[in-house]
Structures are given as C-alpha cells and as structure tokens.
Amino acid sequence: PAAASAGRNWKPAADSVRREYLWAWQHYVDRALGADHIKPISGGREDFFVQGRSIGLSLVEAVDTLWLMEADDEVALAVRWIEDNLSFDIDAPFQVFETNIRMVGGLAAAYHCTGAPRLLELAVDVADRLLPAFTESPTGLPYRYVNLATGEVSRPETNIVEVGTYIAEFGVLSEWTGDRRYYDLAKQAMRVVHDKRTELGLLPHDIHAETGEWRNRQATVGPPGDSYYEYLWDGYALFGDEELRRWYDTLTDAILAHQAERRDGLLWFPQVDAFTGEVLSREQSVLAGFYAGLLAESGRIDEGRAYHDAFNTAQEKFGVIPNSLDYATMSAADPGNALRPEFADAALMLWLATGDEIFRERAKTHYDNMLRTSKTNYGFAGLTDVTAKPPSQEDSCPGYWWSEQMKYYWLLFSGTPRFDYRDNYLSTEANLLRGARR
Numbered sequence: 232p233a234a235a236s237a238g239r240n241w242k243p244a245a246d247s248v249r250r251e252y253l254w255a256w257q258h259y260v261d262r263a264l265g266a267d268h269i270k271p272i273s274g275g276r277e278d279f280f281v282q283g284r285s286i287g288l289s290l291v292e293a294v295d296t297l298w299l300m301e302a303d304d305e306v307a308l309a310v311r312w313i314e315d316n317l318s319f320d321i322d323a324p325f326q327v328f329e330t331n332i333r334m335v336g337g338l339a340a341a342y343h344c345t346g347a348p349r350l351l352e353l354a355v356d357v358a359d360r361l362l363p364a365f366t367e368s369p370t371g372l373p374y375r376y377v378n379l380a381t382g383e384v385s386r387p388e389t390n391i392v393e394v395g396t397y398i399a400e401f402g403v404l405s406e407w408t409g410d411r412r413y414y415d416l417a418k419q420a421m422r423v424v425h426d427k428r429t430e431l432g433l434l435p436h437d438i439h440a441e442t443g444e445w446r447n448r449q450a451t452v453g454p455p456g457d458s459y460y461e462y463l464w465d466g467y468a469l470f471g472d473e474e475l476r477r478w479y480d481t482l483t484d485a486i487l488a489h490q491a492e493r494r495d496g497l498l499w500f501p502q503v504d505a506f507t508g509e510v511l512s513r514e515q516s517v518l519a520g521f522y523a524g525l526l527a528e529s530g531r532i533d534e535g536r537a538y539h540d541a542f543n544t545a546q547e548k549f550g551v552i553p554n555s556l557d558y559a560t561m562s563a564a565d566p567g568n569a570l571r572p573e574f575a576d577a578a579l580m581l582w583l584a585t586g587d588e589i590f591r592e593r594a595k596t597h598y599d600n601m602l603r604t605s606k607t608n609y610g611f612a613g614l615t616d617v618t619a620k621p622p623s624q625e626d627s628c629p630g631y632w633w634s635e636q637m638k639y640y641w642l643l644f645s646g647t648p649r650f651d652y653r654d655n656y657l658s659t660e661a662n663l664l665r666g667a668r669r
C-alpha cells in the first residue's frame with residue numbers, strides 16, 4: 232500500500248532488487264551452500280567466525296529477506312538446510328557480539344517469519360552458549376569471546392558495542408520462551424555503561440569487562456559506540472522499557488549538546504574527548520550513518536534529516552561512500568567500502584518516520600551505485616577503493632549484505648504485504664523481530 236501512494240512507480244525498482252537477490256542466492260546455493268560467505272569473484276567459500284568451520288552464516292542471514300520477498304521455495308531450502316545441518320556444539324571461541332546479532336538474531340527472525348520450531352530451539356541453544364560470557368563476568372559486562380562447547384570465556388578488553396548490543400535478540404527470546412534471564416543479563420550490562428557516563432554525559436567507547444574501568448577517552452557515534460545507543464532506544468521501542476528510554480534520552484541529549492558540529496550547513500558528529508568535549512577527530516565512519524535513522528526514530532527528526540543530508544553529500548561526491556571520510560575536507564580517509572548498508576538503513580528509517588520520497592530516491596541511488604560497482608561473476612563484492620576508475624573489487628561478500636541493504640531496498644520499493652509498515656522492528660543486523668505478516 233505504501234508504494235501505491237507515491238507519484239513514482241517503484242515496482243521496476245522492487246523487481247530489480249528481487250531479481251538480483253535471487254540471482255546471487257542461486258550462485259550461493261550452487262557454489263557455497265553452508266559456507267559462511269561466498270567469494271563472489273572466484274565462486275569460492277569463506278569462513279567467518281572460525282577458520283575451517285563454517286556455520287552457514289549467509290544462509291541464516293538471508294532467510295527473513297527471502298521470506299519478505301515471497302521467495303518461499305528458497306525459504307524452504309534454507310530452513311531445511313538449517314534443520315539438517317546447523318549445530319553450535321563447536322569447541323572454539325566465538326565472538327559474542329557477532330554471534331548474537333547475526334546467528335541469534337538471524338534464527339529468531341527466521342522463526343518470526345516462518346514459525347518453524349527448530350529455528351527457535353537453535354536460537355535458544357546458541358544464546359545459552361553465549362550466557363557464560365555474562366555470568367562469568369564480575370561486572371556483568373560480557374567477555375568478548377566464549378567457547379560454544381566448553382563455556383570458557385576470554386578477552387575482557389572490550390567496548391560499549393560488544394557489551395551493550397543484546398537487548399533486542401535476548402529480549403525476544405525472553406518474550407518467546409518466558410525465561411527472563413536473557414533480558415535481565417542484556418539490560419544489566421547496559422546499566423553498568425550508562426552509570427559510568429562522564430560529567431558531560433558522554434561515553435568513551437573502550438571498557439574492561441573485569442574491572443569495569445574505561446580504557447580510552449574518546450566518544451563516538453560510529454564503531455564501537457554506535458549500536459549501544461541504538462539498543463537503548465530499541466529496548467524501549469520493542470519492550471516499552473521506560474528506563475532504557477530515559478538512559479537513551481540522557482545520553483542523546485549530551486551527544487547533541489557536546490558531540491555534534493555544524494559545518495557548511497551540514498550536521499556531523501566528530502569524535503570528542505568524553506571528559507572534556509575537545510574535538511579529537513573529524514573522520515566519519517560510513518557506519519555512523521545509521522545514526523541519522525536512529526535520531527529520526529527517536530523523535531529527533533530534524534537532526535536525523537540533517538545528518539542524512541550530510542552523508543548524502545558524500546554519496547553525491549563519491550558514488551559509493553568510502554569506509555571513512557574526513558568531513559573537514561570531504562576526502563576519503565579510508566577509500567574502501569565493504570558493502571556497508573548504513574546509508575540505506577537510515578534512509579528506510581527516515582522514510583518510515585517522515586514518508587518523504589527523498590529518502591526513497593537516495594536509497595535508489597545507493598542501490599544503483601552498488602549494482603554498478605559491486606556486481607561480479609557470482610554475486611556482489613566489497614570494494615577496496617571507491618575512488619578508483621572503475622572502483623576496485625575484493626573477492627568477499629559480507630554476511631550482512633544478505634540481511635541488510637537488499638532488505639531495506641525491498642521494503643522501501645515493494646510495499647510488500649508481508650511487512651507491517653506501521654508496527655515493525657528491524658535489529659542492527661536488519662533481523663525482523665516484529666512486523667512479519669504471515
């Protein structure tokens with residue numbers, strides 16, 4: 232219905248997104264089924280979590296996207312592969328944050344869309360294997376790694392993203408199973424971080440899980456600060472947790488007061504010293520672009536628009552936004568781009584919040600530029616240099632590509648009846664945890 236309301240006919244764009252996605256999916260099935268990643272130039276396979284032990288990452292990330300695209304035969308193949316092959320009884324250390332947002336989230340979203348019971352069982356199984364990272368910690372801040380078979384934890388030198396990006400996935404497990412442990416452990420870690428904010432109300436980004444002490448002074452809305460702020464709001468949006476909203480508002484008001492900078496009419500968020508407010512760096516990671524959407528979702532619509540406008544000047548200049556740009560000179564600080572989805576993520580959130588067609592237009596440009604620069608033999612490839620003519624590709628396709636930007640484009644252009652455009656939730660990995668209309 233949303234697509235029908237706007238002047239432009241978006242169906243050709245939606246059809247293109249679906250066609251390209253299923254083309255890439257077929258190559259994954261034919262050449263790399265069960266691999267964490269396909270290598271899109273050579274058609275090879277690549278492991279992500281543990282070298283030598285793939286667990287079907289790209290397939291798990293793809294299930295809800297395929298379902299939203301009504302590709303039900305492909306959904307059935309993917310779910311059958313998971314039911315027949317996926318086990319987490321692996322004697323190796325897994326990164327707790329990545330395993331949560333990708334595997335717990337991917338399986339939970341697949342369950343939300345299909346209702347296949349084994350998917351929820353596996354989401355609970357892998358979440359239970361992550362819990363020692365929280366319960367073994369003297370501060371409640373989780374260790375960065377846990378061995379999924381033995382429960383041995385390691386690497387207490389962590390950051391606010393990797394201690395604070397669990398409430399969405401853990402929260403729906405608590406909701407769907409009735410076991411509150413998941414929610415409570417995820418929220419307690421967020422509380423510890425919030426309570427350590429500086430007098431300016433800002434957060435450094437590196438922290439020690441055993442001592443609880445800050446390990447750096449710099450604050451950022453990019454990595455590794457970004458999804459901590461995102462999940463404070465999400466805990467309120469998904470579960471109505473007013474305390475999380477209060478923490479979010481306190482920290483966001485401080486960011487807008489001390490960590491925002493207007494330059495040539497554009498809004499940016501420099502890295503600053505969390506204790507003094509001194510500007511430390513005017514580099515802007517492309518990943519920070521998600522923040523434009525979060526600001527809009529959380530009632531700061533003008534600031535969200537202004538930040539997306541800023542990143543849009545980078546999209547207009549570079550075509551594909553570089554991994555990191557220096558906004559003082561609009562130069563590429565890091566010229567690669569590993570198929571990063573954040574500009575499209577924020578475009579979807581801003582379109583849902585405002586209905587303004589400009590965000591669909593910007594997402595269409597983002598899609599067109601990705602198609603032109605990343606498409607290769609067996610799929611879509613990250614870029615090593617967006618400024619090269621033509622941009623140079625690398626033989627890799629990240630798991631989040633299967634979950635994120637192609638889903639954002641599809642939701643923006645298709646008006647699919649399988650998505651509740653008014654009441655929905657997508658996680659930081661774009662896993663659909665609310666709003667599937669079966």
Ligand SMILES: O=C1NC[C@H](CO)[C@@H](O)[C@@H]1O
Nearest residue numbers: 458518571572631659660
């Ligand atoms: O939150 C995230 N950060 C990094 C990836 C996308 O750039 C992805 O895993 C996710 O969106």
Ligand SMILES: [Ca+2]
Nearest residue numbers: 458521659660
């Ligand atoms: Ca994200």
